[in-house]
Amino acid sequence: MKSLEELKELRERFQKDLRVRKASDKPKVIVGMDSCGIDAGAREILKKALTEISQRDLDVVVTQTACIGECDNEPTVTVDLPNEPKIVYGDVTVDKVEKIIVDHVVEGNIVKDLVVAELNE
Amino acid sequence: MDQSIYRSHILICGGTGCVSSGCKEVRSSLEEELAERDLVNEIKVIETGCHGFCEKGPLMIVYPEGVFYCKVQPEDMEEVVEEHILKGKVVERLLYTDPTTGENIPSYQEIDFYKKQQRTALINCGYIDPEEIKEYIATGGYEAIGKALTEMTPQEVIDEVKESGLRGRGGGGFPTGLKWQFASDAEGDKKYVICNADEGDPGAFMDRSILEGDPHVLIEGMILAAYAVGADEGYVYVRAEYPLAIKRLRVALEQAEENGLLGENLFGTDFSFKLRIKEGAGAFVCGEETALMASIEGERGMPRPRPPFPAEKGLWGKPTNINNVETYANVPAIIKEGAEAYKQVGTEGSTGTKVFALTGKINNTGLAEVPMGITMREIIYDIGGGINEGKEFKAVQIGGPSGGCLPEDKLDLTIDYDSLLEVGAMMGSGGLVVMDEDTCMVDVARFFLDFTQSESCGKCTPCRIGTKQMLDILERITVGEGQEGDIELLERLAENIKSTSLCGLGQTAPNPVLSTLRYFRDEYEAHIYEQTCPAGACEELLGAYVIDGEACVGCTVCTEACPVDAIAGEAKEEHLIDEDACIACGACVDKCPVDAITQ
Structure with missing residues (x-):
């Protein structure tokens, strides 16, 4: 180790690997992964979401959920940004995942034509 | 992907x-x-x-x-x-x-x-992969030593530690900053730092957990100490009975060396530091600092008189700083966050947190780090979940074989170094052994003295012979052969051993006897004068069991439970216990469905 700056750069880099362990207030992309979701192809949606998030180096949690009662619209993706209502997108395809992440998660614009529900908690 | x-x-x-x-x-x-x-x-x-x-x-x-x-x-x-x-x-x-x-x-x-826990020393334990230096660095690891080496003088590091109020977590509670000052002020071309990881108190495993869960925090703490006192070489003295701790520490040392965090010219400065592991063979006395150093030197692990203290003449006669694992593990946080922030936790005389190992008759056994100043009741009931099987609390043994037993009315005592000494116990390394109503306090004192007696190195007479005499007396009391005057003799021996033994082992060995005499004298008296054990634990003092013929339903459960076939009787008829054969183990009592068996 040659300098404190070098160490701090390393920390920045390594911290990314540990992001997932400090998830409480972070934006979340939640894929419906109950039997209904998996049957409709949610595994591929989840993998795609994970790839998109890691390629863009976003500090966003990608996680899974059980059935949310939208079985007809599976696969679903829910975008949960801090202090905003959760937006549920339905009939999501691999191509639509990218759009949801770019438009909604990055830019903050809800992709209106894909929304099937809005959850206020 | x-x-x-x-x-x-x-x-x-x-x-x-x-x-x-x-x-x-x-x-x-x-x-x-x-x-x-x-x-x-x-x-x-x-x-x-x-x-x-x-x-x-x-x-x-x-x-x-x-x-x-x-x-x-x-x-x-x-x-x-x-x-x-x-x-x-x-x-x-x-x-x-x-x-x-x-x-x-x-x-x-x-x-x-x-x-109710608050974590400083254990903050990464259970959170990071101890065999992956990247994870320690990701939590801000090694930034304290980076800051110290590039922005602080050694004296500034010592002053910060002094200001933090940190006291030794291994036993006596000596102010850490002051200890570092002594080693720093000592004249010498060569100095050492040592970590005492020879954790040996029965039931204590906080140091092991730090070594196993976050070895880099210890390494960083030791580099800080080395920089502060001017040492370029260090040893971690860890007992060989901790194979997993040694393995993880070894991996951590290798990774620190590979990343240039141990070795020559750290952070581009002219400060260099080499750290080695010395495995101890498990003698309890080697936790005493002068015996520990003798052991590193290849000598038999025996203490020598102090002064001179290690800070002046330590390892191979050179000025040496020795702290235990938990003490070093607190230092990086002090340097990184500052003494002022560190002092916000704890009490005025005892700052920061302390790790306790909860064992004995308590529901939640395990390791808990709490702010100093918390009460014993909070630790035992809120964190520890109270006593096993709904039994009554009787005493808590704190501070290992050097500490003391505290009774129920001391549960609301706030825990810090000084308040514990006042009531006849000590912080020690933080082992807490909780005892319930079925524990005999004379037997507990005998147990701890048996431990220190067999671990006495034999160098000085008071410890070698005095503890043996005390143990003999305690043994005869627990088998019902106590004599009038035994209590007074124990007290006299205890005072003599305390004041004349060479090292901490002997000086503190009588503490469990003295504290149980102080708070549970009536139990000693019952053993000696009435030949009874109020807790029902000393087997020799228990009478045989008898079956109440009226209540017995003749179910034969007790005959099957008896390990020595002392119970006779046909099914559906009254059973009888042979008093001569009965060993008073109580197995039948636990099994009897109608509570017909009494003592």
Whole structure:
């Protein structure tokens, strides 16, 4: 180790690997992964979401959920940004995942034509 | 896909406690299940150090949700992966159940055992992979030494530690900054720093957990001490009975060297430091600093008189600073966050936190780090969950064989170095052994004295012969052969041993006897004058059991329970105990369905 700056750069880099362990207030992309979701192809949606998030180096949690009662619209993706209502997108395809992440998660614009529900908690 | 980004981290506790309860098998089973479902690129499995709640091990935490599973078994992994990891459904039956409300608690921060804890020394234990230096660096690791080397003088480091109020966590509670000042002021071309990791108190395992769970924090603390006192070489003296701790420390040393955090010219300065492990052979006395240094030098582990203190003449006659594991583990936080922030926790005379190992007749055995100034009652009841099987609390032994036993009316005492000394106990390394109504206090004193007596190195007469005399007296009291004057003789011997022994082992060996005499003198008197053991623990003093013929239903359960066939009787007829054959073990009493057996 040659300098404190070098160490701090390393920390920045390594911290990314540990992001997932400090998830409480972070934006979340939640894929419906109950039997209904998996049957409709949610595994591929989840993998795609994970790839998109890691390629863009976003500090966003990608996680899974059980059935949310939208079985007809599976696969679903829910975008949960801090202090905003959760937006549920339905009939999501691999191509639509990218759009949801770019438009909604990055830019903050809800992709209106894909929304099937809005959850206020 | 980028292999380094995982959507979930599954942390499995890999401390010695969870290894014993089977975490290795759980891990293999988990990895098989993940592979079967093609999840290895999405889910990372990490083996951490001790998470503290050993009672409920093996423990597992699933991030990002932070779901806490306890007592997980290899056969549970299929359900965890299929239901939770794949489908997002928490496996309720593996959650911790609150014993009072009966509710399942998914997140460990909400569990009573963790709620009152405050972590400094253990902050990374159970959170990071101890065999991966990257994870320590990701938490800000080695930034304290980076800051000290590039922005502070050695004296400024010492002043910061002095200002923090940190006191030695291994026993006596000597101010750490002052100790460093002595070693720094001592004249010498060569100086050493040593870490005393010869943790030997019965039931204490806080140092082991730091070594196993966060070895880099110890290394960083020792580099800081070395810089402060002007040492370029150090030793970690760790007992060979801690193989996992030694293995992880060895990995950590290698990784620190590879990353230029140990060795020559650290952080581009002219400061260099070399750190080695010395494995001890397990003699309790080697936890005494002068005996420890003799052991490193290849001599027999025996203490020598002080002064000269190690700061002046230590290892190989050179000025040496010795602290224990937990003490060093507090230092990086002090340098990084500053003394002022550190002092916000704890009391005026005892700053910061202390790790306690909870053992004995307590529901939640494990490791808890709490702010100084907390009461014993909070530790035992709020964190420890109270006494096993709903029994009555009787005493708590604090400070290991050098400490003392405190009774019920001392439960509200706030815990700090000075208040414990006032009541005849000591902080020691932080072992807490909780005892219930069935524990005989004379027997407890005998147990601890038996321990120190057999660990006495024999160099000085008061310890070698005095503890043997005390032990003989205690042994005869517990078998009903106590004599009038025994209590006074014990007290006299105790005072002599305390004031004339060469080292801390002898000077503190009588403490368990003195503190039980102070608070439970009536139990000694009952043994000596009435030949009875009020707790019903000393077998020789128990009378034989008898069966109440009126109440006996002749079910024959007791005849089967008796290990020495002392009970006779036909089915549906009254049973009888042969008083000569009865060993008063009580096995029949526990089994009798109508409570017909008494003593």
